[in-house]
Amino acid sequence: MDERFVTECVVGYLFRLQMITLHRPVSMYSFRLQVSRIVLTCALFGIFWVAGAGTGVRIAMAQQTGERDAGDRTSAVRPGSIGASWISLPQASASQGMIYVDQVGLQFLGNQTIGSDFVDTEVYVLGPQDVLSMTVKGSVSFSVRAAVVNAGGYVSVPFAGDVQLAGRTLAEAEEYLEQAFATEIVxxxxxVSLQQPRPVEVTVSGDVPNPGLLRFPAGTRLDAAIFAAVESEPDTVEADPMISGMQRLMxxxxxxxxxxxxxxxxxxxxxADLAAFYHTGDTSxxxxxxxxxxxxxxxxxxYTPRVSVSGAVNRPVELEYKAGDTLQDLFDMTGGYLPEADLSMVMRHRGVGAGAGTLGAGTLGAGTASSDSKGVRIELAETDPASIYVKPNDHFVVPRRENVAEVVTMEVRGEVASPGIYPVAASGAGxxxxxxxxxxITPNxxxxxxxxxxxxxxxNRVSSVFEMDPARLQRTSDSYNEGFAYLDLERGLMEEYRIxxxxxxEQALQxxxxxxxxxxxxxxxDKVVMLYGQVNQPGxxxxxxxxxVEDYIREAAGFTLAxxxxxxxxxxxxxxxxxKPEDTNIESGDMIFVDRIPYDDFYRYRDFELQTQTQRRANIQLVLSTVTTVASIxxxxxxxxSR
Structure with missing residues (x-):
């Protein structure tokens, strides 16, 4: 860095310090702070020069001082090519040059992650608010970050100035920028890469609560637009937090x-087929x-035709019909067959008015289907489901094989010789x-x-008969609210049923x-008895x-006062x-509970005792008064x- 440049910077700081001193009182602390800034600035200039970044610093500073460095390996820097919104930072390696960051572009960067397949460089067309990243390597190496396309469609970058990029694809933009840089660099x-795509504006129409122009961050998929269009206002919908937005759409x-x-x-x-996306996860x-x-x-x-697959599949589905669907497409949406599925007897039932009982010419090969009053039987073992095209109102049922042993297991825990999980007969073992x-069992x-x-x-997707809804029971019952509150409490305590x-x-075991x-x-x-309640030493x-019972209470230091x-x-x-103690014998593991006098009864009893004592004193006084009166008479x- 030349001496003239450093001298001008130092003199400028000293002049600024002198002007501050002349116009207002300066404390010793402020004076030292200004001097420290000058020293620090000079030190940083020296570091940049030693690190080999002098060229980038001179270029960045020349714009602010109006100076042009003709001794660089580049040609003259175009005035206005480094605007006031740019900041320059040194990179870790001097050979990589400077990093120029557009402070305006930083405001457009978001936190969302954009999928790698969102941008096709040959297809994506640039527009306002797109944020670009550029890396130049060669005789002059530097990087540009957060270069935003402005409302006029221009990008302002160092060395190249303002470049019109709106309406061009990324591939075209890179070619155009190369031509612009070539006038200044050899x-x-x-x-060139897209650092942050611009937000997208989408028009949604149809019989939806929120039609019109909607704005979304880049990388948003179709389901978000539909959800925003069909979902009512948050304050008018009480959505179940356990149900996802996609499930509500379905x-x-x-x-x-x-x-x-x-x-x-x-x-x-x-x-687009959002139902297929929901059931298969295929983003296409x-x-x-x-x-x-x-x-x-x-x-x-x-009147919308529907199709369905149910029975021995992982997830039964019923959907609106879409032309071109095959049976394999529907099976994919169910998540596949269950192990006990009988693929030799898949039944197809067609709705009334849709040609029930007929497969249609050319739908299945010979010998792969048969028809009876219960529907059409399809043998998938001999036919590829992808070759079976579904027709409107077709409903397929996959039966389970007969005599399939149900897998039943039970866990034994605690004091047995070999705790673990054991298989048992499906019909129920003793x-x-x-x-x-x-x-x-063990001796302990x-x-x-x-x-x-x-x-x-x-x-088989049927809840137990013991599942109850207190609200439904309340409709036909004459119980009070307190009774239903207690019933709901009991239901909560029965999350697991204990027998x-x-x-x-031996008879109970069988x-x-x-x-x-x-x-x-x-x-x-553990060979213990537990004492709770109003004893002096519970435990x-x-x-x-x-x-x-009285022996254990005596051993626990007797009753408390309450x-x-x-x-x-x-x-x-x-x-x-x-x-009651008189109705049973104490066994190991039993608990003894001594209740206390209820607070209300205790205070009522104390008041009664006081009233009794007061009345007793009054009665004694009355008797004494009566005796005295009789004696006087x-x-x-x-x-x-005697007279």
Missing amino acids: DFSLD DSEYALRSVRLQREGGKVDAE FNPYLYDGDRVVIVKKNE LSDLLAMAGG ALPHGAYLVRTLKER YIDLTD GVSVRDGDQLIIPRD MLSYQPEKR ADTERIFVIKAAGRTWM LTTYFAIR
Whole structure:
């Protein structure tokens, strides 16, 4: 860096410091701060020169000082080529040159990630608010970041000035920029990429709540536009947070398999299939939106033909019919067959008025289908489903093979010789057989405290009869609200259903059948009894068969002052049932609960005692007063008689 340039910078700072000093008082701290800035600036200039970045700094600073460096390897820098919005930063390697960043372009950069397949350099046409990135390597190396296409369609870049790029594809823009840079730089290579595509404006029409021009970030797909057009205002819709937006679209009244997408002024007119995208995840059915697209949505009605696949498939589907569908397309949307599917007996039923009972000429090869009153039987083992074209109102049912063994397992946990998961017969095996497979219970088991955990599962997409909706029950019941609140509380406590079993009762073992997913829990016998409630020392006490309830209470230091000695209960380990002490014997694992006098009853009792004592004192005073009065009367009487 030449001395004249550094001298001018230093003198400029000193002049500024002098002017500040002359116009207002300057503290010693402010003076030192200004001097520190001058020293730091000079040091940075020296570092840039040593690092080999002097050329880039002179070019960047020449624009602000009006100076031009004729000694560079480039030709003269065009005035105005580095605007006031540009900032220049050194790169990690001096050979890479400077990085020029457009501060205006930084405001257009978003946080969303754009798919790599969104931009086709041969097709994507640049427009206002597109943000470009450029890298130049050669005799002068530098990088340009956040170069934004302005409203007039121009991009202002160093060395090249203002370049008209709007209306050109990325490939054309790179070629055009090479020509612009070639007037200022020799022996270089240029790479241009789209750093941030511009937002897209899409027109949505049809019988939707929110038609019109909608604006989306670049990289948005078709489903977002449809969702924005058909979804009502947030304050008028109570959407279930557990149901996704796409699921709500699938459950809506709109024909999502025939969404028309018009592009390039109507030159490209195609139909998108969002139902296929939802069921298969194939993004080709859910294309990207581009600026100027037009989307047309229609509603389904009672005349819209439908097709379906159900039975032994992973996910039964029913959709509106789309011309060109094959049976394989529908199977793909179901996620495939179940292992027990019988592909030799796939039944096709056609709706009334659609040629029910006939396959149509040329639909299937000879010997691959037969017809009866129940529909048409298709043997997929001999026919490729991709060759079977679906017709309107075709409904396919995939049956299950007969005599297929249902896989049923059950877990045994706790005090058994071999805890684990064991297979059981689908018809239900006895607990005795299950315990035998697990090697029997251990000596430390608490057999009368065992229980079976059963989770209610859907079978063939049918809920258990024990699933209940308190709101539906309330409609036909005369119970009070408190009763239904308690019922709802009980339902919450029954997330898992427990069946308590005494493993020492052989008859009970034979009477309980296990089901798929059951868990047999056998707790450990810790030889203790638990005391709760109004005893002075609640907690665990060692179990001794000869002890009674009062013995354990005495061992726990007796009752507290608030104990209700009339309400003592034994909670049995077997079934957690509450019993009176006189109705049961204490066993290991049992709990003893001593209730307390209710607060209201306690204070009422205290008031009653006080009132009783007050009344007793009043009665004594009345008796004494009466005795005194009688004595006075008798004394007077005998005094009169004695005269």
